[in-house]
Amino acid sequence: MTPGYKNAVAAGLPPADELVLKHGELVKRIAYHVVSRLPAHIEVDDLIQAGMIGLLNAAQNFTPTKGANFETYAGIRIRGAMLDEARRSNWTPRSTFRNAKQVSQAIRRIENETGRDAKGQDIAAALGVSLDEYHRMLESAASSRILSYEQLAGDPERASMLPDAPEDGPETMLEEDQFREAVAQAIASLPERERLVLSLYYDQELNLREIGQVLDVSESRVCQIHGQAVIRIRARLEKWFSQE
Numbered sequence: 001m002t003p004g005y006k007n008a009v010a011a012g013l014p015p016a017d018e019l020v021l022k023h024g025e026l027v028k029r030i031a032y033h034v035v036s037r038l039p040a041h042i043e044v045d046d047l048i049q050a051g052m053i054g055l056l057n058a059a060q061n062f063t064p065t066k067g068a069n070f071e072t073y074a075g076i077r078i079r080g081a082m083l084d085e086a087r088r089s090n091w092t093p094r095s096t097f098r099n100a101k102q103v104s105q106a107i108r109r110i111e112n113e114t115g116r117d118a119k120g121q122d123i124a125a126a127l128g129v130s131l132d133e134y135h136r137m138l139e140s141a142a143s144s145r146i147l148s149y150e151q152l153a154g155d156p157e158r159a160s161m162l163p164d165a166p167e168d169g170p171e172t173m174l175e176e177d178q179f180r181e182a183v184a185q186a187i188a189s190l191p192e193r194e195r196l197v198l199s200l201y202y203d204q205e206l207n208l209r210e211i212g213q214v215l216d217v218s219e220s221r222v223c224q225i226h227g228q229a230v231i232r233i234r235a236r237l238e239k240w241f242s243q244e
Contacts, residue, residue, distance in 0.1 A: 017059075019055075019058075019059040019062075019070060019074075020052070020055055020056055020059050023055055023059075023070075023071065023074055024052070024055075026055070026071065026074065026075065026078065027048055027051040027052055027054075027055055027078055028048060028051075030051060030075060030078050030079055030082065031044050031047040031048045031051055031082060032044060033205065034047055034079065034082050034083070034086075035047055036207050037207065038086050041089070042086050042089060046085055046089065047082045047085060047086070049085075050081045050082050050084065050085035051078040051079075051081055051082050053081055054074075054077040054078040054079075054080060054081025054082070055074055055077070055078050057077055057081075058070070058073055058074040058077040058078070059074070062074070096140050096141055099137045099140070099141060100137075100141040100231060102127060103123060103127065103134075103137060103138070103141075103228075103231050104231050104234050104235045105235070106118070106123050106126040106127055107123060107231060107232055107235040108235040108236070108238055109126065110122050110123065110126060111235070111236075117190075117191050117232075118232070120134060120135070120228065123228075135220075135224045138223070138224045138227035138228055138231075139220060139223050139224060139227065141227055141231070142223050142224075142226055142227035142230075179237075182237055183233065183237065186232075186233045186236040186237055187233060189236065190229055190232060190233070193215075193225060194225055194226075194228065194229035194232065195229075196215075197211060197215075197222060197225045197226050197229060198226070198229055198230075200214060201226060208222045208223055208226070
């Protein structure tokens with residue numbers, strides 16, 4: 001008897017294979033939502049295939065803990081599998097990573113020196129580039145998916161509902177909790193416009209065009225705001241990335 005079958009029976013759920021068949025449409029729904037946020041070369045069929053593997057793993061390993069139901073748990077696993085697939089198929093120039101790191105360092109330096117939120121023109125000046133060039137740097141980084149909020153924050157609210165991995169010890173769990181708290185504090189401290197864009201994008205699941213309509217700005221401007229927000233979060237989590 002497989003772990004998935006035993007877990008399902010214990011939870012009063014169908015066996016793993018039935019869970020997979022029942023939630024196939026969930027995979028497609030998530031795939032079409034995710035692909036709208038990724039570069040054009042990412043194929044939705046590839047995401048669906050990766051998502052089905054994520055669903056299968058979820059069905060085999062699900063144990064009802066922390067109040068999570070199967071669909072919530074599976075959704076996290078499916079989305080994670082799709083993002084992993086997208087990262088594997090994405091090639092990003094080294095200059096893009098370098099630029100993002102330089103922006104993060106400039107934000108951290110400005111905010112440490114002034115005690116206030118670093119503005120776009122301040123960051124551009126610190127980098128020695130024009131404001132237009134700085135905006136292009138943000139768009140390039142965001143479009144390359146190196147500024148993924150899901151990667152950075154680990155979706156802290158939903159991730160807290162995942163069962164702990166068997167190898168997770170008290171020290172690891174404490175560090176993860178501390179990181180989630182640090183991310184939450186960094187998000188809460190963002191300038192209002194950046195917080196709003198993240199909320200509309202990740203909580204309300206609007207795309208960039210729809211957010212632009214809400215804010216009455218262009219889609220590219222929303223992309224810039226999103227990129228700056230995530231880099232700012234990273235800059236404020238300096239100690240967690242000091243090994244880079």
